[in-house]
Amino acid sequence: MMKTLLLASLATAALGLALGAPPARAEPQGQTDTDTGPDSATGSGTRLGAGFTLSGNAAITNDYRFRGYSQTNFRPAAQLGLELSHASGFYLGNWNANVADNVFNQANLEVDFYGGWRGELGHGLGLDIGVLQYWYPGSDKTPVAGKGGNFNNTDLYLGLSIEMFSLKYSYSPSDFFNTPDSKGSWYLDAAANVDLGNGWGLDAHLGYQKLKNQVDMEGEGIGHYVDYRLGVSKDLSGWVLGLAVAGASASDWLPTRSGRKSGRPGAVFSLSHAF
Secondary structure (H helix, E strand, O other), X not given: OHHHHHHHHXXXXXXXXXXXXXXXXXXXXXXXXXXXXXXXXXXXOEEEEOOEEEEEEEEEEOOOEEOOEEOOOOOOEEEEEEEEEEOOOEEEEEEEEEOOOOXXXXXXXXXXXXXXXXXXXXXXXXXXXEEEEEEOOXXXXXXHXXXXXXXXXXXXXXXXXXXXXXXXXXXXXXXXXXXXXXXXXXXXXXXXXXXXXXXXXXXXXEEEEEOOOOEOOOOOEOOEEEEEEEEEEEEEOOEEEEEEEEEEOOOOOXXXXXXOOOOOOEXXXXXXXXX
């Protein structure tokens, strides 16, 4: 059961809120996944001079989903991200969200830090490369790793985009959310964001998570799973309303208090604003 907790930490990113806004992060920008998170698009921001810009995003949702799984036991979440970028393409950011303490064992907050470079390679092809650190203050990984300490995870990511399509690869060089012997887990995310006009947007996502030494809630080994999302959004003068359906093929990987499988298909409602 505790090993399944790891997946939860993948969260960072967030589902539901960034519907309709192209993932800027290859895990940030302000993780794609119907989620917000570093992947939540930021607004035009405030110019600080010397080529620097400060921007951000904020959102509320009825269920924080990350890579198909609920991080909040199907309950609401509030999320906030800030990003400092430079005209050269380099950026640093932070993203935060409340999570369920049974998923991350005594933690109620996810705090993500990320940094990298994004820019155009020519002919409309965009590149985003960087590193993302997930952290859960106050969490106790003892049930998973056999010793105390916080849950955390590091992802190295590489993203490509062209027009409405994006593809991102994330690799964990260390133990996956502190699960023993899980180095080398990786995630591939394909997404499309379609502008339908008049403020309407269509958002689709398909992800593949490769896992090492993980088990589901029944104690059965799980080496991979697929997650999905399909959503529609409406921009109302800068405030974006979103509705999506999200889930995962291995629906019982992470724990919940409700008894419902955390990866089961579900509706995600959201209200987000980029600034």
